[in-house]
Amino acid sequence: MxxxxxxxxxxxxxxxxxxxxxxxxxxxxxxxxxxxxxxxxxxxxxxxxxxxxxxxxxxxxxxxxxxxxxxxxxxxxxxxxxxxxxxxxxxxxxxxxxxxxxxxxxxxxxxxxxxxxxxxxxxxxxxxxxxxxxxxxxxxxKPGDQQIWTPEQRHTLTRYVDDRVNDAIETYRALSDDVDSLDRQRARYMILKAARDRALVFVIAYTAVRVGEILRDPNDPRRRGIQWGEVSLDDGSMDVYRKKQQWDVASLPEPVIAPLRSYQTLMDPPTVQWPVFPTFDQRTLATLVRDELGEQGAIDDYRDEYARDFLLALDEDIHPPSITTDGARSILQRLSEAAEVDIEHPKHDYLAPHGGRRGMGEILVRGFGYTVAARYLDNSEKMIRKRYSHIEADELGALATEAINKIDCI
Known part of the structure; x- marks a missing residue:
């Protein structure tokens, strides 16, 4: 080799x-x-x-x-x-x-x-x-073999990312007035990164969108990741490029609105074309900044004024690329481990993105039936019935048990 x-x-x-x-x-x-x-x-x-x-x-x-x-x-x-x-x-x-x-x-x-x-x-x-x-x-x-985020796992992860943002904000507020400007920038950078991660976790946990519909696919230029202009927090919706190769509107349920609104306020993106989930990869951002500002000269001196190239890109309206689907998996691996989520699964030792989608599907099927779940998940009812057949089996088993108990009592 x-x-x-x-x-x-x-x-x-x-x-x-x-x-x-x-x-x-x-x-x-x-x-x-x-x-x-x-x-x-x-x-x-x-x-x-x-x-x-x-x-x-x-x-x-x-x-x-x-x-x-x-x-x-x-x-x-x-x-x-x-x-x-x-x-x-x-x-x-x-x-x-x-x-x-x-x-x-x-x-x-x-x-x-x-x-x-x-x-x-x-x-x-x-x-x-x-x-x-x-x-x-x-x-x-079997459908039941696929990872599905449990309510306990979802709660553990979302609580952790909430605490992480709050801790970053408290650290920033605790800085003294005479602190070095670069140290203040580093503290702000940590807030933005934690807020992005929290927003991503909540979107995956509650919207049931496929990560390929909201993040960048390097092999498909049509999938460049959602931008802020495609998100309407007042309407509770976002425009996504669906698996069926067309744009569609996806719902943003109430638990997702506050993390996204807070994140948008903290980030204050300069234009609506900014990606909702930008990369924070230093090598990518360094190359991007050099390419965009190279003609201005003295670029290294300018970069030295910033603790991170991401903050420079934000001030100069240099659009970073969205994170990729692989990047989302890496983020979830890191957060699942840091949050100490209890996971026993043969294929994943972290909360994988598709598990969040299936977890939301489980909630909807159990709460409102297959038809509603199919509409929310952007899939056919036939496919949803097949994918969540273990729920129907549980329900039929409970009915059979009830019938047996009635007969035995006669």
Whole structure:
């Protein structure tokens, strides 16, 4: 495999060493030694490391380390092709069902995402389309197997992002009058970032929109992320580009209005063309600012007046790009971990965006039935009945129990 351009700090770290740290982070209890997720992830990561070293009972497979090198696999050996080959390896095991293959692969993918966040890898290689292409169609997965945010999880996450904004505001207000201007800017920057994250969490938790309808898709210029001009807080609505390839109006329920209004006031976007959920990535913003202001000269001196390039872009009305759908997943991973949300799921160790949509669907189906839920979720009633068939099964089971009890009492 071709080596990636890792730093000297991470290049030689063995895969096994990172796995121990990952499992400790994801485990429950003192020392991170417990929990179902840790146990299941450890099993699949052991399978992966055995495969990576060529120790899976296949004489024709020598592992991912080049033949002329004698050592255990490390991060220098990992790239997209490794995960694509592993996906093909799992798919070739005829003893595994389609949904089981996906479950096993997602344990590896979660570890890969953690490695990217920790700086061991340059990107989330396992999550890329080319890596996952060999996986079989997941036709056997039951709707109940898909992640659905529970009321407790939703409450824990939304309460955390609320507290985070309030803490950032209090920190800013506590600054003395003679504090350095750059320190004051840094405190303001933390408020804006926390407010953006809170607004994103509330939109995902309560609107049931698909993240691809509100955020940027690098492969589709039509999906550049919603802008403030497409949000009407007074009407409780926003214009989104739907999965069916057309613009439509999505509802903003009451719990979403206050976080969005507060965020808009704090951000004070210079124009309605500003993205609602802009990126805060420093490298992206630095390049953008240099490109936009380069002709003015002395740009570095001007940048030195700002603690963050984002604040400079805000003052100069330089439109940053919206965060991507992958960016939203990274934000939710970070927030789920910081909020210590209790999650037991085979595919995700964080509250994934689609789980927020399905959680809202669950509320609507149970509260108002399939027809209303289908309208809110922008889907057919037939599809909603299929996706939430476990609710109907629960209801029918309760009716059957009631009928049995009536007969037994005769």
């Amino acid at each position: 071709c080596p990636n351009t890792l730093s000297d700090r991470t290049r030689g770290i063995s895969i096994n060493e990172s796995i121990e740290r990952y499992l400790q982070d994801k485990g429950k209890g003192r020392g991170g030694d417990g929990g179902n997720y840790r146990r299941n992830a450890a099993r699949e990561l052991e399978r992966f490391t055995q495969w990576a070293t060529g120790d899976r009972g296949r004489s024709e497979w020598a592992g991912i380390v080049p033949d002329d090198i004698d050592r255990d696999p490390n991060f220098e050996d990992l790239d997209e092709r490794v995960f694509r080959t592993y996906a093909r390896y799992l798919g070739g095991d005829r003893a595994l069902k389609q949904n089981t293959i996906h479950t096993y692969y997602h344990y590896i993918s979660a570890w890969c995402g953690w490695c990217a966040n920790e700086g061991y890898l340059e990107g989330h290689y396992a999550w890329r389309a080319s890596s996952m292409a060999p996986l079989p169609e997941d036709d056997g997965r």
